[in-house]
Amino acid sequence: MFETLFTRGAILNRYRTAPLFEERRRYLVHCAQAGARRRTLRVIAAHQVNLVHLLDLRAGDRVDVARIEAAARQWSLPGERRCSQRALPEARQRFVGHAVRWLRFVDHLEESCKVQHAHASEVAVFAAWMRTERGWSEETIQGCCGTVDRFFDWLDERGVALASVGIDDIDQAVARWRARNYSRVTIHDYAQRLRTFFRFAERQCWCTPGLADGIMPSRFHCGETVPKGLTRDEVLRLLATSEGNRPGDRRDRAILMVLIAYGLRAGEVAGLRLDDLDWEEETLHVRCPKPGRTHHYPLSRGVAQTILRYIRDVRPPRPERALFLTLSAPIRPMSRGAIGHVVRSRLDRLGIVGKRCGPHALRHAAAQHLLDQGLSMKEVGDYLGHRSVSATAVYAKVHLSVLREVADIDLEGLA
Secondary structure, three states: OHHHHOOOHHHHHHHHHOOOHHHHHHHHHHHHHOOOOHHHHHHHHHHHHHHHHHHOOOOOOOEOHHHHHHHHHHHOOOOOOOOOOOOOHHHHHHHHHHHHHHHHHOOOEOOOOOOOOOOHHHHHHHHHHHHHHHOOOHHHHHHHHHHHHHHHHHHHHHOOOHHHOOHHHHHHHHHHHHHOOOOHHHHHHHHHHHHHHHHHHHHOOOOOOOHHHHOOOOOOOOOOOOOOOOOHHHHHHHHHOOOOOOHHHHHHHHHHHHHHHHOOOHHHHHOOEHHHEEOOOOEEEEEEOOOOEEEEEEOOHHHHHHHHHHHHHOOOOOOOOEOOEOOOOOOOEOOHHHHHHHHHHHHHHHOOOOOOOOHHHHHHHHHHHHHHOOOOHHHHHHHHOOOOHHHHHHHHHHOHHHHHHHHOOOOOOOO
């Protein structure tokens, strides 16, 4: 590995003879396999050797983050890096980051123990029940467990055990969310998740009976807000930001084309795989994670050409079957958050504010465009994968012709 990074004999000998040779080599091989460029590998190798000498590391030594940060401060001083100027804070942060990831990889990092609340085992049992008995998606399970974990963290701060929890404690927890100006839907979901947990906890005899029945999620009206989607002009302007030939532009254009053409959710785009593209039948197979269904869309020529250009010219040659991958190391499938970042960052450049600026804004825009083309609410709902017309009805509030259809309903003499 070092022979491929350094050619000058004296420099190569320095990296070969420094302590922890095998540990340093294994991590560099790992980074290279993850897609790190040669320049990045050289920087990592330099940081490894500097850290070894600054801390006088030997086999079996364990290091905590505080010692790494102290070494980084010493490394950043003038003269330490054969430079007459102090290192910039960003360079010092990169030094710490490379060192932490390397030592963690070779199991030489002394991790600080994260303090867990006293009821982690109960939450684990609750998660297993949701997974095996209810068959909920992993995303739903993680959301419920996250809510319960935050509730128990708050209880630990107050010194309250699960067996002693009363309805007043739960009311105070919900009130804290109201004080933070969360929407009524968010507060409703928070209380609903707590009620689900306490209903399960009652059957396990972990808490006082009757608590679940006392939790009353706040009311809200479905569709009480008007969708703040993007206009067709804003969608076209967003797509125009990806017209360049840079790898990032070509990948992002393929992502935007899929979002705009099919109105998919961010999680559905992140879940696309190479096998979901049927080039012979010209169809796109999309798995909807939550209901566990698969939708089939016709693969339009424009979308197909954009995706094919991305696969041929940009997509890293990796064994992963995910369609969209990150372009910088470590190369891995793009997450739902990464898909959202693509949309939000490009909308920020356009200066579009006051609207939803994530992938769901493009889903709203797709629904609105289909309604403008004269499709019925049922047809739009089928296209978006809605299970009922009520899920699509929210778009009627911003579509005057549909509102007129509602207004023209014969009330049979009641008007």
